[in-house]
Amino acid sequence: MLAFANAKINLGLNLTEKRSDGFHNLETIFYPVKINDVIELVDSEETLCIIKGIEIPGNVDENICLKAFKVLQKDFNLPHQKLILLKNIPVGAGLGGGSSDAAFLIKLVNEKFNLSLSKSQMERYARSLGADCAFFIKNEPVFAYAKGDEFEDMELRLTNHFLVLVKPPIHVSTASAYADVKVRQPITSLKKLIHLPLKDWRAHIFNDFEPSVFAKHPQIEEIKAKLYDADATFALMSGSGSSVFGIFENPVKLQELELENLVFYNV
Ligand SMILES: C[C@](O)(CO)[C@H](O)COP(=O)(O)OP(=O)(O)OC[C@H]1O[C@@H](n2ccc(N)nc2=O)[C@H](O)[C@@H]1O
Numbered sequence: 001m002l003a004f005a006n007a008k009i010n011l012g013l014n015l016t017e018k019r020s021d022g023f024h025n026l027e028t029i030f031y032p033v034k035i036n037d038v039i040e041l042v043d044s045e046e047t048l049c050i051i052k053g054i055e056i057p058g059n060v061d062e063n064i065c066l067k068a069f070k071v072l073q074k075d076f077n078l079p080h081q082k083l084i085l086l087k088n089i090p091v092g093a094g095l096g097g098g099s100s101d102a103a104f105l106i107k108l109v110n111e112k113f114n115l116s117l118s119k120s121q122m123e124r125y126a127r128s129l130g131a132d133c134a135f136f137i138k139n140e141p142v143f144a145y146a147k148g149d150e151f152e153d154m155e156l157r158l159t160n161h162f163l164v165l166v167k168p169p170i171h172v173s174t175a176s177a178y179a180d181v182k183v184r185q186p187i188t189s190l191k192k193l194i195h196l197p198l199k200d201w202r203a204h205i206f207n208d209f210e211p212s213v214f215a216k217h218p219q220i221e222e223i224k225a226k227l228y229d230a231d232a233t234f235a236l237m238s239g240s241g242s243s244v245f246g247i248f249e250n251p252v253k254l255q256e257l258e259l260e261n262l263v264f265y266n267v
């Protein structure tokens with residue numbers, strides 16, 4: 001049985017408060033993008049994880065897919081499974097790949113073993129694995145707040161636009177990016193600002209990770225500038241980086257982009 005775990009981008013990210021538990025309250029818009037990892041569950045003599053595709057730093061036994069499976073195993077009598085992960089989503093990219101793998105693994109186990117878990121029950125399991133994970137249960141554009149794990153539905157479709165995603169060869173660790181940020185209370189909530197016309201986003205919608213990540217990695221800021229040079233209506237780093245996306249109103253001429261490490265181009 002297979003699952004296709006897609007990535008996300010953050011259309012704006014305000015870090016509003018450092019919490020007493022060490023996490024940060026934030027507001028963001030999660031927007032799913034069609035670049036997928038593939039997860040397969042196969043009956044097996046023992047529970048293990050096999051990774052193909054892009055290399056993931058760290059030990060395979062620490063893979064978040066395995067963690068997600070074990071969390072469910074505690075509550076349900078699940079038989080051993082081989083978890084095969086084909087990794088296509090760049091790692092350390094702010095694209096939520098690991099978080100998506102965990103959420104889609106939960107959905108896959110729910111389906112394969114007829115656990116009859118509701119969406120909110122699956123969200124609860126996902127939330128225990130990482131702040132970004134819960135979003136991928138629903139996997140539709142949402143306004144997210146608190147740790148990024150509470151949601152309000154929203155109507156936002158970028159259809160009729162063109163999305164370019166660039167992932168430079170830089171790994172930004174989420175935890176270290178959070179250690180470097182400055183929090184600020186925005187004057188106007190992103191929930192309101194996102195309804196401005198796309199042409200006005202550049203002046204009003206920000207990612208609060210950009211200043212500190214750009215200071216360490218000027219190459220990421222250069223990519224953003226190149227996307228604007230190429231006529232993007234809006235460009236922003238996703239999550240804690242290092243990937244940057246550009247939203248275009250007209251089809252982009254790839255030849256004119258002069259960007260390496262282009263990973264995604266879609267309507
Ligand atoms: C940057 C984003 O991708 C934006 O969507 C997310 O906030 C990251 O979420 P994530 O990768 O699921 O993060 P987690 O695995 O839960 O946490 C990794 C580390 O990031 C920090 N962290 C994460 C989420 C949050 N709201 N505040 C934090 O301070 C914590 O130090 C935590 O130990």
Ligand SMILES: Nc1ncnc2c1ncn2[C@@H]1O[C@H](COP(=O)(O)OP(=O)(O)OP(=O)(O)O)[C@@H](O)[C@H]1O
Nearest residue numbers: 058063064091092093094096097098099101173174
């Ligand atoms: N299935 C997985 N996919 C990607 N990374 C994973 C996975 N399982 C564990 N990891 C660990 O998570 C780290 C990547 O997380 P990090 O937060 O730095 O990057 P990210 O691109 O923002 O991804 P995410 O939002 O999924 O956490 C990897 O270096 C690896 O150690």
